[in-house]
Amino acid sequence: MDVDAFVLAHRRTWDRLEQLVKRRRRLTGAEVDELVDLYQRVSTHLSMVRAASADPVVVGRLSGLVAQARSAVTSAHAPLWREFARFWKVSFPVVAYRSRRWWLSTAVVFLVVSAVIALWVSGSPEVRASIGTPDELDQLINNDFASYYSENPAGSFALQVWVNNAWVSLQCLGFAILLGIPIPYILFQNAANLGVNAGLMFGAGKGDIFLGLITPHGLLELTAVFLAAGAGMRLGWTVISPGDRPRGQALAEQGRAIGAVAGGLVAVLLVSGLIEALVTPSPLPTAARIGIGVAVEIAFLAYIFHFGRRAERAGETGDVEHAPDVVPTG
Numbered sequence: 529m530d531v532d533a534f535v536l537a538h539r540r541t542w543d544r545l546e547q548l549v550k551r552r553r554r555l556t557g558a559e560v561d562e563l564v565d566l567y568q569r570v571s572t573h574l575s576m577v578r579a580a581s582a583d584p585v586v587v588g589r590l591s592g593l594v595a596q597a598r599s600a601v602t603s604a605h606a607p608l609w610r611e612f613a614r615f616w617k618v619s620f621p622v623v624a625y626r627s628r629r630w631w632l633s634t635a636v637v638f639l640v641v642s643a644v645i646a647l648w649v650s651g652s653p654e655v656r657a658s659i660g661t662p663d664e665l666d667q668l669i670n671n672d673f674a675s676y677y678s679e680n681p682a683g684s685f686a687l688q689v690w691v692n693n694a695w696v697s698l699q700c701l702g703f704a705i706l707l708g709i710p711i712p713y714i715l716f717q718n719a720a721n722l723g724v725n726a727g728l729m730f731g732a733g734k735g736d737i738f739l740g741l742i743t744p745h746g747l748l749e750l751t752a753v754f755l756a757a758g759a760g761m762r763l764g765w766t767v768i769s770p771g772d773r774p775r776g777q778a779l780a781e782q783g784r785a786i787g788a789v790a791g792g793l794v795a796v797l798l799v800s801g802l803i804e805a806l807v808t809p810s811p812l813p814t815a816a817r818i819g820i821g822v823a824v825e826i827a828f829l830a831y832i833f834h835f836g837r838r839a840e841r842a843g844e845t846g847d848v849e850h851a852p853d854v855v856p857t858g
Contacts, residue, residue: 531583538573542590545570545597552600567597618839620792624755625836626845627789631751631758638715638754642723649727656731659724669732673725677741677809694797697756698790708764711757718753740814744821745804748828752796759789796828 545566548559555563574590577583624631649655656665696714703710722742729738763786807820 549596549600567601619788621832621835622839622844623788624832627758630762631754634758635754638719641719645723646726650731697793708761744808744817745800747821747825749800752793
């Protein structure tokens, strides 16, 4: 197919359909009939272009136009509750599930790095001395680490934690536009901070206090960060290696998937923040606090793997329904 000739031959039809779609609420009866007819014809054009050409600009324009015309013709505005249910049953879990190799690998590397740093700090007085003076370390180990979770009112502390964790996760997602290159550095900073604190507390014989305060909220919190980092790096890799799809199409699909991850993590990190503000500093026994954290983590992973696997088997990708095939172009 000569794409340029095909575009020249049918451009007027496409432009007319676009005009009708923009005026969908003010159409006469004849114009409604024309809209339906043009929608069917342009849908055929889209099928022809897809079969004979990989031109992403033409395919993208026609995909978007057909999707808009379909909505105008069918008036298919799904109820808000249906979109909400689809997001939590399909969009978010399937994107997380399809990215599982990325964020599970990220989790393993992160925890290994943290453990190595913790062992290094706990086993070396010289390293601990380089971190702070004896008085500073004593203040951190015997006071500051534990008081951090209870020195502020629970409500304001939960908001503070939520905003901080959301910022770290959004950084991971946002840096996907830079091919995900800065993400490992962000993760290393957080792994180093966790490892240093663990090393200081274990080195002082207070590992039980450390685990009792970190575990309840940390499991879900770190899982959210790993998921954000994995999704961000996956998008970056898609730019480098789009597979057998046009790079624009692959990037558009993964970019919209990033939106699903961001929306889901807002709620996940809110739960984590509430646990950190209400459960971590509570007078409950350590075993009970840790048990709550473990139960929430298991529930979240079960949710992702159950709904994500089911949605993937149904052919879902987490992309929006009737989405255009490529990143929109002017």
